[in-house]
Amino acid sequence: MWFRTPGGDLLLDYIPVLVHFVIVVGLTAALPALHALVGGSRPTPPKMEPYESGVWTIGSTRERVPIRYYLIAMLFILFDIETVFLFPWAVVYRRLGAFGLIEMLVFVGVLGAGLIYAWKRGALEWE
Amino acid sequence: MITPPVVDLTLILPEMIVLGVALLVLMADLWLAPERRGYLVAASLAGVLAAAWVAAGAADGVSFAGMYVRDALTRVGQVVALAATGLGVLVAPEYLRRYNLDRGEYYVLVLTAGAGAMLMAASRDLLMLFLALETLSIPLYVLAAWARGNARSQEAGMKYFLLGAFASAFFLYGIALLYGETGTTRLPDLTSALAQQPAGISAAAGVGLLTIGLGFKAALVPFHAWAPDVYEGAPLPAVAFMSVIAKIGAFVALLRVFPLALGALADQWTLVLGVLAALTMIVGNLAALAQSSYKRMLAYSSIAHAGYLLVGVATATPPAASAVMTYLAIYAAMGTGAFAVAVALERSGGEADRIEDYAGLAGRAPLLAAAGALFLISLAGLPPTGGFVAKLGIFAAAVETGSVGGLALALIGVLTSVISVYYYMRVAYVMYAGEPDQSGGVRLHASPLLNLALLITAAAVVYAGVLPGAVTSFTQQVGALLSRL
Numbered sequence: 001m002w003f004r005t006p007g008g009d010l011l012l013d014y015i016p017v018l019v020h021f022v023i024v025v026g027l028t029a030a031l032p033a034l035h036a037l038v039g040g041s042r043p044t045p046p047k048m049e050p051y052e053s054g055v056w057t058i059g060s061t062r063e064r065v066p067i068r069y070y071l072i073a074m075l076f077i078l079f080d081i082e083t084v085f086l087f088p089w090a091v092v093y094r095r096l097g098a099f100g101l102i103e104m105l106v107f108v109g110v111l112g113a114g115l116i117y118a119w120k121r122g123a124l125e126w127e
Numbered sequence: 128m129i130t131p132p133v134v135d136l137t138l139i140l141p142e143m144i145v146l147g148v149a150l151l152v153l154m155a156d157l158w159l160a161p162e163r164r165g166y167l168v169a170a171s172l173a174g175v176l177a178a179a180w181v182a183a184g185a186a187d188g189v190s191f192a193g194m195y196v197r198d199a200l201t202r203v204g205q206v207v208a209l210a211a212t213g214l215g216v217l218v219a220p221e222y223l224r225r226y227n228l229d230r231g232e233y234y235v236l237v238l239t240a241g242a243g244a245m246l247m248a249a250s251r252d253l254l255m256l257f258l259a260l261e262t263l264s265i266p267l268y269v270l271a272a273w274a275r276g277n278a279r280s281q282e283a284g285m286k287y288f289l290l291g292a293f294a295s296a297f298f299l300y301g302i303a304l305l306y307g308e309t310g311t312t313r314l315p316d317l318t319s320a321l322a323q324q325p326a327g328i329s330a331a332a333g334v335g336l337l338t339i340g341l342g343f344k345a346a347l348v349p350f351h352a353w354a355p356d357v358y359e360g361a362p363l364p365a366v367a368f369m370s371v372i373a374k375i376g377a378f379v380a381l382l383r384v385f386p387l388a389l390g391a392l393a394d395q396w397t398l399v400l401g402v403l404a405a406l407t408m409i410v411g412n413l414a415a416l417a418q419s420s421y422k423r424m425l426a427y428s429s430i431a432h433a434g435y436l437l438v439g440v441a442t443a444t445p446p447a448a449s450a451v452m453t454y455l456a457i458y459a460a461m462g463t464g465a466f467a468v469a470v471a472l473e474r475s476g477g478e479a480d481r482i483e484d485y486a487g488l489a490g491r492a493p494l495l496a497a498a499g500a501l502f503l504i505s506l507a508g509l510p511p512t513g514g515f516v517a518k519l520g521i522f523a524a525a526v527e528t529g530s531v532g533g534l535a536l537a538l539i540g541v542l543t544s545v546i547s548v549y550y551y552m553r554v555a556y557v558m559y560a561g562e563p564d565q566s567g568g569v570r571l572h573a574s575p576l577l578n579l580a581l582l583i584t585a586a587a588v589v590y591a592g593v594l595p596g597a598v599t600s601f602t603q604q605v606g607a608l609l610s611r612l
Contacts, residue, residue: 110150113150113153113154116154116157117153117154117157120157121157
């Protein structure tokens with residue numbers, strides 16, 4: 001049957017997803033259309049501002065970002081990934097026992113060496 | 128209940144030594160005075176030697192949930208990769224000091240790339256192979272851009288990185304397609320899964336994409352376009368190392384994937400690899416004829432050598448697999464050696480890259496010119512050098528199959544080798560018969576470590592040429608591994 005995947009699952013299980021999809025598409029199309037039909041349009045200068053009720057924008061949005069920012073950002077991502085590995089380890093910590101602890105200590109140790117390296121090389125200095 | 132996968136840390140002892148020394152060098156360099164960087168070189172060399180000694184004698188085994196294997200191919204591949212890594216360390220120090228590029232991280236990157244090639248030789252799973260490929264590649268991108276003040280080097284690093292990342296995406300997509308078709312990424316499971324069912328279109332596409340990914344690393348035509356530009360722009364010691372280590376990693380992986388894992392489907396991929404090999408040999412050798420830059424000539428030469436190596440993979444018989452490893456071992460010596468000769472020269476503030484810079488070298492530095500001529504003769508494949516033994520093994524294995532394809536590949540290989548004699552001997556001729564540069568624009572730089580590298584590579588090339596049994600008796604275990612399947 002067309003609604004069976006090769007694995008045998010019924011595609012019918014996904015009917016709610018389809019309904020949701022149709023509603024979302026329908027609503028996003030209907031609301032602006034309704035607005036255009038019955039709302040009318042009376043533009044005034046304040047209404048044409050990017051942020052009608054916010055602070056005035058100062059300068060260009062195409063601001064140049066100091067290269068140091070990228071260095072810090074890269075280091076952040078590197079050490080952020082560390083926590084991605086720490087979380088599942090913490091969940092099964094008791095069941096993994098000493099083996100898991102040593103493995104994680106080695107992993108954190110290597111990352112710690114990286115931190116010492118970045119620190120000593122001045123990657124954490126802003127000025 | 129979660130049981131951690133069985134890990135056998137003794138199995139990865141060689142890799143742990145290399146990476147441990149890399150970490151040690153990285154940390155030590157933070158506190159070491161610049162004039163004591165010699166200790167970092169010594170530590171790197173000691174680590175490489177220790178790892179090679181362990182790797183050569185380590186027992187076979189499979190571990191890490193079947194992702195890691197230590198067998199004959201691992202053993203030979205790792206020893207060859209470590210030899211290339213050691214030579215890569217030796218050729219660098221004097222050059223780095225000369226151009227004020229001397230930083231401890233250079234050796235860290237060389238060791239890490241070496242460990243990546245070692246892991247490629249030991250991968251029993253496509254995902255593991257991908258990780259190892261990236262561990263090999265990423266340090267090489269940085270090494271290509273090592274000359275920070277040099278725009279050409281920056282360009283080389285950027286080109287290599289962008290195209291390499293693109294090739295890695297091909298490789299990953301190939302893994303995904305193979306997984307979709309067979310439900311596994313383990314190479315032995317892949318073998319049995321593809322043996323049971325007729326290979327579908329997505330499995331064929333997956334293998335094709337894997338070939339593209341590895342073909343890029345090995346610089347096979349038509350995935351070679353990056354090689355001349357990167358080799359020309361990158362600093363010479365980095366080129367000497369990367370041209371060899373990338374080939375070792377890629378061809379050990381090609382042996383692992385094609386003859387060893389997909390041997391049963393040989394009739395479907397031999398033609399593709401054969402055509403690639405023929406194209407690579409023809410384009411590499413013809414393009415090398417027109418070069419006036421020594422580095423670009425050697426870049427096209429390395430492409431041509433990738434073609435000869437691929438003949439061995441496409442032939443896929445046990446003698447051919449052994450011949451590929453013999454070739455890689457000898458290429459590690461003659462490839463690094465040919466670049467090391469250029470490292471010893473300098474032309475007014477830059478690298479001696481024009482072929483005319485080598486004019487009359489024999490009169491000024493007879494030993495250096497003799498070594499240079501020896502490497503060029505070996506690269507051309509003339510007896511009594513290692514290059515002859517290497518090519519003979521590959522072409523003999525191709526002819527032995529008795530197939531039309533094997534004969535054609537051997538014929539193309541011999542004919543293109545004859546062409547290659549012209550461009551190699553042109554440089555050797557210039558070295559001996561050319562008018563030496565009188566203005567003093569080309570200077571010689573001798574250093575004990577570089578001389579040691581030249582001595583080791585020259586001795587290895589001669590030794591392998593005169594007594595080939597010394598190399599082939601070590602590499603033949605790869606063929607034995609294949610014939611047991």
